[in-house]
């Protein structure tokens with residue numbers, strides 16, 4: 001397997017999808033990433049802080065009334 005360059009769907013930069021990462025992704029049946037690590041982390045952080053996307057507000061004490 002060879003390292004591969006992918007263009008990030010968010011920031012447009014090319015990032016390296018290394019051979020070991022490709023193995024890891026394939027081993028888990030995941031498709032290749034569309035975003036660089038920075039953007040993935042940013043999105044993950046956003047999800048965890050509850051930003052973006054509406055979903056039930058659980059795990060925050062759950063006191064809505």
Ligand SMILES: [Zn+2]
Nearest residue numbers: 008011036039
């Ligand atoms: Zn990016």
